[in-house]
Amino acid sequence: NLTMLRTYHKSGALSGMDKLIPHSIDGVTADLIIQDLALTRSFAEVAAHICYPDRPTVKEMYQTNLFVNNHKLFSTDQLTATMARVSIPFLGFGLGVNSWRHISTAFKRKLGRFAEDLLEDDEQDTVEALQAGHNRSTENRIYGLSPDALAGAPEDLLPLFLQASTNWQLVMHTVPGGLQLAYPLARSHQTNTPTAAAAVAPLQGAEVISSMQNLIMARIEDQLVAGIERNIVARVVDALVPAVRTIIHDTLAKAMPQQSVSHSEDFWPRGEGPKHASQEEAQDVSGSQNTGLVKDKISVLADRSLLTLRVLLQDERANWRSSKQKDAVLSVLKRETDIIAMLKTGGGKSMLAIIPAIMDTKRAVVVVLPLKSLMTDWERKLKAMGVHFQIYNPTVRLRRDANLILVSADKAKFKTWRQHLAELNEVLPVGRLVFDEAHLPLLAENFREAMRYMQEIRQFPMQLVLLSGTIPPFSVAALKASFGLAGNAIEIRESGNRPELEYIMKTPAQSNTLESTVIQIVESERQTWTPEDRGLVFVSDLGNRHVCVLIAAPQSGWPFYNGSKEMSDTSRVQCYGDWFTGKCPVMICTSAFSTGNDYPHVRVVIHLKTPLEMTEIIQAQGRGGRDGRPARCYILPSSAPPKIAVGQSEMDHKGLQYAHDYIYRYGLNRCLRYGSTLYIDGEGMECRRHESNQRCCVCKADPNHNPSQVTAHSDKQNTHSTSANKRTIEHVSDSSDPFEKVHQQAKKSRTDRLEGEMKRVERMRNALDKMKDRGCPPCIAFGEQGGRSVHPIFQCPSLERLGVSWDMYKAWKASIQYHKHKGICWKCHVPTCGDELHAPLERGKALCDWPDVVMPLALTVFQRANIREAAQRYFGAVWQKIDQFNNWLMKAPGAGHHSNGMDLVLWYVEEYLK
Structure with a gap:
């Protein structure tokens, strides 16, 4: 039986010495260690001497x-990375060293404190020991020991430690050691083989135990006798054989199940049983098969939800904004399948989260908000x-006393969020997750990490x-796939028509004339405003010169709300507060404000210069007239159309091409309301169809205008497709857990992604280690054997051969900055990969394992003509000048990659250091 000694430090400071704890090694590990030490280690020593002649410490x-x-x-980080890579396919998450310490401690606490109990017994004093004038620990360490025993413990305690190891191995369904099994036969899934079965498989009767006991004891005696002096053998064998015989007998007996078959009640604690459905629940289930009763239940549910709505709005006469809102709320309350609620702006979407949280207090409702402005608005509203x-x-x-939880999309991807939500789920089940403005992941996936892997x-x-409120019909399928919705997910779509909005488009004009037009429009509109009325001016980008002009204009001085890093959250809140309270009734803003603002009395919305996306146009215009009163929406296009970059096979979820055609192709020739509703609903509605519709500028100029006679938009994506999943509200699912299947799919998707990422991280770590172990990258590239020697980059003799001085190198390295992707260390330029490859980035700290690999190698590649080619x-790049090379290094990498510099390292190592 192979035994390993582990140092125990817990009481070392008190006793002045560390304890050595023996562990019996399991069958697989024992065989591999023996083969390593007995067969391969000597060859490894010779190989180390040959491969590292100048580093004798390697052989040592x-x-x-x-x-x-x-x-x-091995370092802890390397062990963690290896453990994570191996465990992800089986556990769904990376089990590292720290996680294993927590889990194994919990296992031991619940399943058996074998070794810990022995240590605690050693530290607990007995009356007999105190009568002798010392404590029990001293007694066990000094007195009553055989001169041949292991230092620090009496030999009668050693078998107890080995038994603790064997017990732990059996609890973990691992084949114990001492059976002289080759590791393939000692693996857990091989426990049905004849030899291994003797240790861990169900055994029949005392005869089997006795025969196996004799077999094992014979092998133990032979192992103890071989190579040990006879006078020591007699003492050790006489002391250990009876104790080990008892250990093996007890261990095998514990591994055997009783002859009688356990009943299902045995899985439940005494006095308890499986929780069966109550009589009321059984009646609910049986009653669900009766259509009439189902309709009665839905009617009661509708009445209760309407009453809740009136309490929330503090209006006893309040009613649903539309039948679609009612259907959506009831579908969420029934909790049978996933829901896509496509209600128009101002359609009461937030009630789909608030009402269920109030009516179903035994389940938590999580609301994920992808924009900061949404968080501010939800907080104010609640x-x-x-x-x-x-x-x-x-x-x-997370607290269990508040079952409505708001979280930003960025934080919802943190590991801490998953941990905290899992803890809450143990005491308050999470029943619903509501994602507001769910179309944004389709639009923002290319620049926001939080919008990926939804x-x-x-x-x-x-x-x-x-x-x-802005999901075109052609985007629904992509949205379902992005979020992994159930196949029978319900789609509830309300017409996007806003009759209270008047759409006005000006003739395209020179950009330098647009600011004065904005000021004129606002001054004209404000003449009829009340103190509660507001105005919004949307600009297409942060660097828009119109912003500076409008802010500096003496007659305006309007604040500028945007989502850039330069503007702090405090400034955003103050800017919004000044506008909301009327201190500054007109505000300039970007698309960051086009969603999430529900202020009811916006009388004018102006798009200054050509808006780029049709989705953003509809979202921004939807800020107007939420109180039901008329509001005007202006578009002031520039005479120079913006460039459109949409690939041939790329789905235009943003509506870039549609926005271009809406303004420049159709412009003032087609009803603006018709063009807007055609995009968002798949079916256009002209102003003249309903008397309640405010007439757009086109329909005012031509009351008999028929937009359907205008040549239809040629975008093949804009086709209305009815969904087969628009089920009736009366449908009742017969599934006890309708979300288990999609949950398992989401779990597998995450597991597969993490497994792939861990493989990529391991590949990068191996490449970086290989470069670091070889020495200095420039020296390696020049074929210098001195590249193996360790010297800092500023002492590299090969820099001069590259035509670069140390000062030039420092200036060049400092010029490489990453503005389009995050998570790259400023010092070593190694990507963190979610802290799996590089230590977390902290301001003022740079804990880099590979400080001089990426950038020295990159410069070497560029300066060496043959390697650069x-x-x-x-x-597939062209780097004729250093600026071109720098731009390529700083450019955002392709999907699945972390940086172009790291890709360069991988290529070089795998191409030149095979």
Whole structure:
């Protein structure tokens, strides 16, 4: 039986010495260690001497250390990375060293404190020991020991430690050691083989135990006798054989199940049983098969939800904004399948989260908000209604007393969020997750990490409710796939027509004339405003010169709300507050404000210069007239159309091409309301169809205008397709857990992605280690054997051969900055990969394992003409000048990659350092 000694430090400071704890090694590990030490280690020592002639410490490592990682010892980070890569396919998450410490401790606490109990017994004093004038620990360490025993413990305790190891191995369904099994036969799934079965498989009768006991004891005696002096053998064998015989007998007996078959009640604690459905629940299930009763139940549910709505709005006469809003709320309350609620702006989408949270207090409702402006608006709205809620803070655990939880999309991707939500789910099940403005992941996937892998947001079997007022019919399929919705997800679409809005488009004009037009429009509109009325001016980009002109204009001085990093959250809140309270009734803003603002009395919305996206046009114009009173929406296009970049096979979810055609192709020739509703609903509605519709500028000029006679938009994506999943509200699911299947799909998707990422991280780590171990990148590239020697980059003799001085290198390295992607260390330029490859980035700290690999190699590649030509062919790039090379390094990498510099390292290592 192979035994390993582990140092125990817990009481070392008190006793002045560390304890050595023996562990019996399991069958697989024992066989592999023996083969390593007896067969391969000597060859490894010879190989280390040949490969590292100038580093004798490498050979010494193989002589003195049990585990060696090539030419160095294992680090905790390396062990964690390896454990994570292996565990992800089976557990769904990366089980590292720290996580294993927590889990194994919990296992031991619940399943058996074998070794810990022995240590605690050693530290607990007995009356007999105190009578002798010392404590029990001293007694066990000094007195009553055989001179041949292991130092620090009496030999009668050693078998107890081995038994603790064997018990733990059996609990973990691992084949114990001592059976002399080859590792393929000692693996857990091989426990049915004849030999292994003797240790861990169900055994029949005392005869089997006795025969196996005799077999094992014979082998143990032979092993103890071999190579040990006879006078020591007699003492050790006489002392250990009876104890080990008892250990094996007890262990095998525990591994055997009783002859009688356990009943299902045995799985439940005494006095308890499986919780069966109550009589009321059984009646509900049986009653669901009766159509009449189902309709009665839905009617009661509708009445209760309407009453809740009136309480929230503090209006006893309040009613649903539309029948679609009612259907959506009831579908969420029934919690049978996923919901896509496509209600128009101002259609009451927020009630789909608020009403279920109030009516179903035994389940938590999570609301994910992808924009900061949405968080501000939801918070204001909930406080005004008196609804109890909590906003997620990564430093504070979620409370169970507030079942409505607001979280930003960025924080919903943090590991801490998943941990805190899992803890809450244990005491308050998470039943629903509502994602507001759910169309944004389709629009923002290319520049926001938080909008990627949305399917993984379903952490438990819970209902997903997607809210949006601007999902074109052709985008629904992509939205379902992005979030991993159930195949029978319900789509509830309300017409996007806003009759209270008057659409006005001006003739395209020179850009330098547009600011004065904006000021004139606002001054004219404000003449009829009341103190509560407001105005919004949307600009297409942060660097728009019109912003500076309008802010500096003496007759305006309007604040500028935007989502850039330069504007702090405090400034945004103050800017919004000044506008909301009327201190500055007109505000300039970007598309960051086009969603989430529900202020009811916006009388004018102006798009200054050509808006780029049709979705953003509809969202921004939807800020107007939410109180039901008329509002005007202006578009002031520039005479120079913006460039459109949409690939041939790319789905234009933003409506870039449609916005261009809406303004420049159709412009003032077709009803503006018709063009807007055609995009968002798949069916256009002209102004003249309903008397309640405000007439747009086109229909005012030509009251008999028929937009359907105008040549239809040629975009083949804009086709209205009815969904087969528009089920009736009366449908009742017969599934006890309708979200388990999609939850498992989301879990598998996350597992597959993490497994792929861990493989990529491991590939990058190996490449970086290989470069670091070889030495200096410039020296390696020049074929210098001195490249193996360790010297800092500022002492590299090969820099001069590259035609670069140390000062030039420093200036060049400092010029490489990453504005289009995050998570790259400023010092070593290694991507963090979510802190899996590089230590977390902290201001003022740079804990880099590979400080001089990426950038020295990159410069070497560019300066060496032959290597640069090979790299250009591989990456399909042209670097005639250093500026071109710098731009390529700083450019955002392709999907699945972290940086072009890291890709360059991978290519070089795998091409030149094979």
